[in-house]
Amino acid sequence: MHTTPLSPDDPAELGGFTLLRRIGHGGMGQVYLGESAAGEAVAVKVIKPTVVDSETRQRFAQEIEVLKTVWGPRVAAFVKADTESEQPWLATEYVEGPDLRRLMDTRGVLTPLAAASLGATLAEALAGVHSQGLLHRDLKPANILLGPNGPKIIDFGLAVFAESSASLTAPNMVMGTPACMSPEQANGEKPLKAPVDVYALGAVLLFMTTGHYPYQADHVQVLFSHIVNPEKAPDLSGVPEELAGLLSSMLQYAQQDRPTMDEVVAQCVAVIKSHGVTVAQARRRLTSLTAVAYEPPAPDPVPAPAPATTVSPASAEATTVLAPAKDPMAVAPTVPLPQQSAPTHPPAYTPTVAVITTDSEPDSGPVDVAVPPADPAPAPAPATTTRPPAGPRRSAAARRIASQLRETYASTAPF
Structure with missing residues (x-):
């Protein structure tokens, strides 16, 4: 999900949640990315002071009561709320991923397979909402997030009980998003x-x-006139042939001519199977689009390791020994070395190591590790060492080289 930095006027903390960044905003308030004391990410919706009045608080309280009732794997869960504070707020589950509007801006139109997977998942979720006696009433691309595990529906602010005519809106007031509004709602x-x-x-x-x-239409009044005109057919140009029948039936003017959510699921699954893939495979392909559309904040830069010291530059297979890394995370071999990273060799390469050291050699200082040249020079006279009966002594540098060799073999072994 796209976020922006906090402004100087934004609160730093609300209801025990630390506010980190802005997620979005609307006519009634601002939405923040928050974090609980234990590190759980939440979306915190805060009502603007300029619109806080008794009616707004009542509508907000109704939204919270609806959210407490709605549940399901495809609905962003209710976490916590306070309608009585100076700035009423609501915290819900944070879904890390783009909304469908941003997905379209970044990725473009969906393939028929991805659209069928999206339709099946959302129709099944909405069928669950309807079984709880609720409607969403404001479903649109901006209210559907594509998270790591699939799409999730957010913002039940206009949701009402399906069998109730009670509403906080005026008798002749129409609320919702015109672009996705049904004729009866309009x-x-x-x-x-x-x-x-x-x-x-x-x-x-x-x-x-x-x-x-x-x-x-360019004007909302003209748009409403199109929606409520039973003689004005919806524009289905460009719809993939395998989805044309389904979308035509879903966008019928008369309510009774539209399929149920269960029928939408069945038809979407049929499209998925016609592509020779399973429903689970189609879902994975759909969620993989998140990586294209969502770019999480870049991590703090890691300091670059010190430049490598090359030994025997004339040799095409010369190995290198890196200077000790200042940041331990900059060295990432299979078995971490505290001061040196494993050298890189071609496949099946067996290094030849020449270690020039004495027992009195200090731990610090350069260590030469190289492949001997084609025409080796006469070896120097070996250093005279005294070895105790219990076994040979090895300097710290020799132990370091031995550890490095073990790592080299481990990283290049074929098994």
């Missing part, structure tokens, strides 16, 4: 029922496969 009909979310999901899938919505 007409202000109440109570709304499950087909309103079927239509919105069809609009989302249409956008993700073609780059446009069912109806488009």
Whole structure:
């Protein structure tokens, strides 16, 4: 998910959560990336002081009660909230990944296979929401996040109980996103029922496969006139042939002509299987798009290791010994060496080591490790050493070389 730094006016802490960055904002408030005392990431939605009044608090409290009721693996979970504080806030599960709108901006339209996987997953999730007696009412690309484990639905701020006509909105007020709004919602009909979310999901899938919505206009009044006109057919240009029938049925004007969410799942699964892959394989391919669209913040730079000291430069297979690394994370062999990293050799290369040392040699200082030249020079007279009966003594430098050789063999072994 795209984030931006906090501004000087942003709070540093709220409700026990440390606020780290901004995630997004809307007409009613700001959303932050927060962190609990134990390090759990959350999305914290804060109502702007300029819009805090009794009605806003009541609507916000209703949203929280709805979130407490909604559950499921594809719904961002409720964590904590406070409607009575000076700035009411709500914390939900943080989903690390782009919303579908940003995915489209970065990746472009989805393939039929990816769209079918997306449709099956979301339809199944929304069927679960409907079984709890709830509707979303504002499903759109910006309210669907593609996380590491698949898509998740967020922002149930306009959700209502499916069988209830109770609402905090005025009798003639229409709330929602026009681009994905069904005709009955645009007409202000109440109570709304499950087909309103079927239509919105069809609009989302249409956008993700073609780059446009069912109806488009320069002015919102004209857009509404298109949506509520039963003679005005939705624009299905560019829809992949294998999805055309499904999207046409989901975007039908009359509610009773639209499929149920379970029927949407079945048709999407049929498209997936027609590609010769399983549903699980299609889901993995869909979530792999997150790596294309989401770029997490870059880690703090790691200091570069000291330059290598090359020994026997005339030899094409000369090995090198790195100077001790200042940052232990800069050295990453299979078995970490405290001061030196393992040299790199071609496959099946067996190094020849010449160690020039004495028992009195100090631990520090350069160590020569090299392949002898083709025409070796006469070896120097060996140093005279006294070895105790218990076994040979080895200097610190020799022990270091032996450790390095063991690592070299381990890293180049074929097994």
